Amino acid sequence: MSHSRMTAPSLHPSAAQLFSHVIAANSSYYRAILDVFATAKRQFRLHLRPDDVLAEAHWPDAAPTLEAVQHALGQLVEWGNLQAQPDTARVSTIEDFYRKRLLYRMSVGGEAVEAGLQAFSDTLARRAELQSVALDDIRARLISIRDLMSESPPDSAKVHGALRDLVHIFAGLSNNAESFMAGLARTIELQRAEVSAVMGFKTRLIDYLQRFIGDLVTRSSQIAELLLDLAPAEPSLLQIAAERDARNAAPDDAETNEEALSIRLDSWTERWEGLKLWFLSDGRERSQAELLRASALSAIPRLLQAISLLHERRAGRSDRAADFRRLALWFAEVPTDADAHRLWRAAFALSPARHLALVVADEKISANTPWRSAPGITVLPKLREQGVLPTRGAPPRILDRSRERAALAARVAQEAAQTEAARTYLATNREIRLSHLGRLDAQAFRMFLTLLGEALASQTNPDEPVERQTGDGTLAIRLIPLEPTSHAELETELGRFCGRDHRILIRRT
Amino acid sequence: MFTQTRGLKDVLTQQQEEEREHALRALLMRPLIASGDPDLELVRRHAEYLRDWFGREAGWNLQVERQCARLYKRPASLTDTSRGLPEFDRDRYVLLCLACAVLERAESQITLRALGERLLEAAADPDMASRGFTYTLESARERRALVGACRLLLELGVLGRVAGDEEAYVNQSGDVLYDVHRRVLARLPSGTAGASLIAATQPDLDFDGRLATLNDEYVPDSPESRRTALRYRLARRLLDDPVLYHHDLSSEELEYLSSQRGPMAYRLAQASGLTAELRAEGLALVDAEGELSDKHLPAVGTEAHATLLVAEYLARAARSDTPTIHSLHELAAFLRDAADRYGRFWRKDAREPGAEIELAREAIDRLAALRLVQQVENGVRPLPALHRYTIREAQS
Secondary structure (H helix, E strand, O other): OOOOOOOOOOOOOOHHHHOHHHHOOOHHHHHHHHHHHHHHHHOOOOOEOHHHHHHHOOOOOOOOOHHHHHHHHHHHHHHOOEEEEEOOOOOOOHHHHHOOOEEEEEOHHHHHHHHHHHHHHHHHHOOOOOOHHHHHHHHHHHHHHHHHHHOOOOOHHHHHHHHHHHHHHHHHHHHHHHHHHHHHHOOHHHHHOOHHHHHHHHHHHHHHHHHHHHHHHHHHHHHHHHHHHHHHHHHHHHHHHHHHHHHHOOOOOOOOHHHHHHHHHHHHHHHHHHHHHHHOOOOOOOOHHHHHHHHHHHHHHHHHHHHHHHHHHHOOOOOHHHHHHHHHHHHHHOOOHHHHHHHHHHHHOOOOOOOOEOOOOOOOOOOOOOOOOOOOOEEOHHHHHHOOOOOOOOOOOOOOOHHHHHHHHHHHHHHHHHHHHHHHHHOOOOEEEHHHOOOEOHHHHHHHHHHHHHHHHOOOOOOOOEEEEOOOOOEEEEEEEOOOOOOEEEEEOOEEEEEOOEEEEEEEO | OHHHHHHHHHHHHHHHHHHHHHHHHHHHHOOEEEOOOOHHHHHHHOHHHHHHHHHHHOOOEEEEOOOEEEEEOOOOOOOOOOOOOOOOOHHHHHHHHHHHHHHHOOOOEEEHHHHHHHHHHHHOOHHHHHOOOOOOOOOHHHHHHHHHHHHHHHHHOOEEEEEEOHHHHHOOOOOEEEEEOHHHHHOOOOOOOOHHHHHHHOOOOOHHHHHHHHOOOOOOOOHHHHHHHHHHHHHHHHHHOOEEEHHHOOHHHHHHHHHHHHHHHHHHHHHHOOEEEEOOOEEEEEEOOOOOOOOOOOOOOHHHHHHHHHHHHHHHHHOOOOOOOEOHHHHHHHHHHHHHHHHHHOOHHHHOOOHHHHHHHHHHHHHHHOOOEEEOOOOEEEOHHHHHHOOEEOOO
16 A cells, blocks of 8 residues: 555554563463463453462463462563552461562553464464455445445445445455465475476466456456546545544544544545555556456466476486486496497487498499409599698689780781781772782781682682682672683792782772 | 479479488488487478388387487497597596486576586485595586586587586686577487386396396397397498498398398498498498598598508508408507608698507507407407508599
């Protein structure tokens, strides 16, 4: 409950001493004595004598002496649990007269301690119970409050009664939900995944989910609606409750009426805020009911994980860990490393296969040839000589050839120019005798020879004139042979050219 | 059009066969595949085929679940000492088993420090102390051993690292947080009976008895089932071990093999992508690429090169008819000579005088692991398959 307007109750100064008997050495004796007083109080007997205490208490071990009981009672008076007053009853012996006679009763502080201890043991002993009917009750009470507040003026006694019931039910509900979820949150057993723990957890969770969470989801929305409906009537509602409370309370010197009223109003407001917070979110955080649902749902994956862990453990033979430990012992007993390798292979069978390499090339060997008569394997020479495989070597670097390319281009251009000059020289388009061709330079001569070759090749007999184009179509030659006895001689750069004389005509096409 | 659709079906069939072969080989190399490994997908897709195949051919149980696939690859021969974990000794194995015992009882997450503390409790058991095993976690060496065991569990997929660094734990400056995958942990032990059950019902077994009981399988008493059990034994050795020699087999196994070795080897080779090499002295399933193995020969590296040279030397010596036993010193002397010729390709510390003894020892270990030589009292004796290593040069 986060919206507390009252300060937390400070510890009464005498509280520490009042609880001293709980941690004292003979705390069981003290408890026995105080139990007697508590029982007597229930029977409306207010004063007890030491004899009564000695007689009625349930002592943990042997009963102590009367002196010990009186000593213990004196100690309890010192601590403030009990109060003593002189005993004025008549005595019948002289010893009794001289004995210090006291009557004891429980003090206010003592009663508070008893009540506290009772609440303490109650809370510890409380098992987490599910209260699905609580939600129904809350809803019914809210409906009745709403109806009561709609009358005017509202019946304050009934309103107060309904509110008191509501808060009481609600306190029980939230306590139980809290302790139940705390029980579900423990996952130590889950981690170790013992079957019984997991099964128990599963049953509790499924039970809880079925009975409570389902209800919570449906009812909490209805309850939230009712709370919102009551919002305008809230201040007057709480005022009524506070006023009735103040009237019921016993008058105390410290407070005036005003103070009493405001204190009670504060406490009622606090409780109402707590109730609202459970079912409505306040904008910043989710409502408690939603948080409860979320934590119940988050228990499901944890349960599933524990179940899968169990399942994994069960896959395969049981207790493999014992197998591994036994194998470790066997390895430790092994005399040599070689034997350890044998045990490894026998127990784990993880060794890779092993085979010889390289097939013998010749296939026509009968199966009864001994190995020494069969040809052996062929091994790469480098592997045999040096123990390394022939490497492919690094790829060659790409060289820069632009200079060479430029030179080539220049040469090509030069040759083209020469050829063109030769063509121009030869293609005169005038008929001329071979012998009068004049001196030819090398390039022109070569071109002339090509022309001549092509023309002569298409000649079927040496006396036939022939006309032909060159292969590249730039020049045409016409050859008319003269008498077979004619002779032509040409001086060229490359030598002297002799042959039958012809009349030739070379022209461009 | 018709030919086109038929071609597609062939392609799909071929792809399926390739996937199956790949999954089978993956399981042979890593009998426990956990999630995070890309091959788990393949194994799950062909789970039924693989389960049938392993059950029919080798009598091995395959269990495929969402989080892991486990081939219980029970060995047929229990005498091989070279199949252990690399860098593990007796103490580290004990630590591994105790760590698994602690993890079995833990929740879904644990830190390395908490694991260490609970290990200390488990190791303080009087039974452990009576066998001479003590563990205090105070020295860096012990912490490093614990980290080694955890690294193995990380590789297997039993643990998953969430945060932290193991080196920091060894230096006592940090901690590591792990997820515990309990289902994978449950698949780790592969015995047919639990070790604690064996200890309870048969407390007087000796070491060999324990190994045998861990792999004991029930064989019904009929000639057919005995024959099947025999076939399983042979198939397990062929699938898991490099070479199967006739001189290791019993007479009934030999009898079975004499008629069945061709088809059996072919079946196993076909499904696993290996090649059957049948010879007079025995048979082997050989991997052309050399991938389906944890030890490789030939391989890259100084030790592998030395091993290859030793194999060649021994093969040449074995060509003479007298079977000889070669001592460790003889092989070390050979390697000292070889170092003159080949040493410049070796690691620097392998060239130093005196290093050849260690090299020779490692070469012998590797050759014995590949069942090419047999280690006897005074040295090694070549076994028939070593003749494969009379190497002829590749025609390049």
